[in-house]
Amino acid sequence: MAHGLALQEKGRGQMAISGYPIPVTERMVNANGIDFWYVEAGAGVPLLLLHGGTVSNGPLWSGHKFGWAAHLARFAQHFHVIALDTRGHGRTRNPSGTLSYRLYAEDLLAVIEALELDRPLVAGFSDGGTTATMLGM
Numbered sequence: 001m002a003h004g005l006a007l008q009e010k011g012r013g014q015m016a017i018s019g020y021p022i023p024v025t026e027r028m029v030n031a032n033g034i035d036f037w038y039v040e041a042g043a044g045v046p047l048l049l050l051h052g053g054t055v056s057n058g059p060l061w062s063g064h065k066f067g068w069a070a071h072l073a074r075f076a077q078h079f080h081v082i083a084l085d086t087r088g089h090g091r092t093r094n095p096s097g098t099l100s101y102r103l104y105a106e107d108l109l110a111v112i113e114a115l116e117l118d119r120p121l122v123a124g125f126s127d128g129g130t131t132a133t134m135l136g137m
Contacts, residue, residue, distance in 0.1 A: 019059025050128025056090030
């Protein structure tokens with residue numbers, strides 16, 4: 001796999017997606033009644049990275065100062081990094097049309113349970129920080 005490519009799982013095969021500074025794997029997980037898109041890299045203690053309000057963890061935001069992609073290489077050296085798109089952002093749809101920090105926190109808890117993560121670390125920027133705080137309360 002070439003530097004800067006993500007692997008998107010499609011059935012039995014994989015499709016390369018550019019835009020990330022390190023190789024990542026792209027996945028979907030069903031939680032709280034919807035499919036959440038995320039990328040992951042590294043190994044170790046799980047670290048969930050939550051984006052801010054109008055952005056995404058997708059490849060289009062990888063070079064933006066408000067995206068987490070620029071930090072993936074450093075974090076993936078020490079953690080199992082999971083950077084997801086929250087409800088209504090990027091590749092995660094919002095069929096209910098409702099957005100709230102409480103719902104984001106409920107979604108995040110459901111994602112943690114669906115991925116069977118044991119006490120993951122959570123870091124958030126802007127709205128993601130608020131969501132992480134609500135999850136911890």
